[in-house]
Amino acid sequence: MRLISxxxxxxxxxxxxGDPICTEPEPEPPEDYCTLVPDIPLGYDFxxxxxxxxxxxxxxxxxxxxxxxxIFREDMHKICSENYNDSAVCHALADIYYMGVKLTTIN
Numbered sequence: 783m784r785l786i787s788x789x790x791x792x793x794x795x796x797x798x799x800g801d802p803i804c805t806e807p808e809p810e811p812p813e814d815y816c817t818l819v820p821d822i823p824l825g826y827d828f829x830x831x832x833x834x835x836x837x838x839x840x841x842x843x844x845x846x847x848x849x850x851x852x853i854f855r856e857d858m859h860k861i862c863s864e865n866y867n868d869s870a871v872c873h874a875l876a877d878i879y880y881m882g883v884k885l886t887t888i889n
Contacts, residue, residue: 819882826872827865828879831857835883847887855880 815821815832822829831854837843838850845853858876866872 816879819879823875823879824871826862826869826875828858828861828876831861832879851880851883851887854883 813821813829813833815829815836817832817836821827821832834857835850835854838845838853839847843850855876858879859873862869862872862876
């Protein structure tokens with residue numbers, strides 16, 4: 783006998799006689815790595831750079847906040863170069879996001 787995973791099917795009590803009925807699981811909300819701002823501003827996906835920044839600036843990291851912020855900036859500009867044909871708008875948004883983390887740094 784094989785158990786059915788939660789991802790495959792969800793059962794909830796329902797119906798007039800309490801017979802189980804099949805329902806779809808609720809979709810998982812998208813990850814939000816760029817706190818307080820969209821992960822994908824104007825279609826430019828900075829989610830991976832934000833995720834790395836979160837990891838690098840966490841309390842468990844040995845990296846300094848300044849180094850984590852600089853890597854964040856470099857990662858976003860690399861995303862613009864590699865994924866968005868060096869879009870000037872993408873690079874401008876990367877600089878805005880970088881300034882945002884610099885201005886909100888709590889020492």
